[in-house]
Amino acid sequence: MKKEDSFFDKVYEVAKQIPHGRVTSYGAIAKYLGAARSARMVGWAMNACGGRDDIPAHRVVNRKGILTGKHHFQGTNLMQQLLESEGVEVIENQIQNFENLLWDPMKEL
DNA sequence: ATTCTGACGTGGG
DNA sequence: CCCCACGCCAGAA
Numbered sequence: 001m002k003k004e005d006s007f008f009d010k011v012y013e014v015a016k017q018i019p020h021g022r023v024t025s026y027g028a029i030a031k032y033l034g035a036a037r038s039a040r041m042v043g044w045a046m047n048a049c050g051g052r053d054d055i056p057a058h059r060v061v062n063r064k065g066i067l068t069g070k071h072h073f074q075g076t077n078l079m080q081q082l083l084e085s086e087g088v089e090v091i092e093n094q095i096q097n098f099e100n101l102l103w104d105p106m107k108e109l
Numbered sequence: 110a111t112t113c114t115g116a117c118g119t120g121g122g
Numbered sequence: 123c124c125c126c127a128c129g130c131c132a133g134a135a
Contacts, residue, residue, distance in 0.1 A: 025117085025118095026116070026117055026118085027117065027118055027119095030117080030118090036118085037117095037118080038117090039117040039118055040114095040115055040116080040117045040118085041115090041117090042116085042117080043115075043116030043117065044114095044115060044116070044117095045116095046116060047115085047116060057116080060116080061116085062116075062117060062118085063117070063118065063119090067116090068116050068117085069116030070116085071116080072116055073116095
C-alpha cells in the first residue's frame with residue numbers, strides 16, 4: 001500500500017482530470033471526494049503539490065472563479081497566464097464566464 | 110496532546 | 123456582488 005492514500009492524492013487525481021481550457025472550484029472537488037466540508041484541504045493539497053507540473057492547480061479556483069491561489073504560484077501572473085493560454089479569459093484575478101467554463105467532476109464524471 | 114493556520118463554503122444582512 | 127461570522131478538517135510546529 002502506498003502512502004498515496006492521503007486526501008491530497010485524491011485531489012491530485014481529480015485535478016489531473018481537469019480538461020484543458022476548463023476550470024473547477026475547490027468545493028466541487030471536495031464534494032466529489034466526499035469531503036464537502038473540507039474544501040480548504042483541497043487547496044491545501046495543491047500547496048503541498050510543490051513542483052508537480054502534472055497538477056494544473058491553475059485550473060482550480062474558489063467558488064467565485066477568482067484566482068485566490070495565484071499568490072502561491074511562482075510568478076505573480078503565472079496562474080492567469082496559464083489560464084489565458086488555455087482560452088480562459090481572466091480579468092482582475094477573476095475568470096470571465098466562469099459558470100460556463102466550470103468543470104464539475106460530479107457532473108462530468 | 111494542544112494550538113494555529115489555511116489556495117473554502119455557506120448563510121445572513 | 124460585498125461584508126461578517128462560523129464551521130470544517132488535515133497537517134505543521
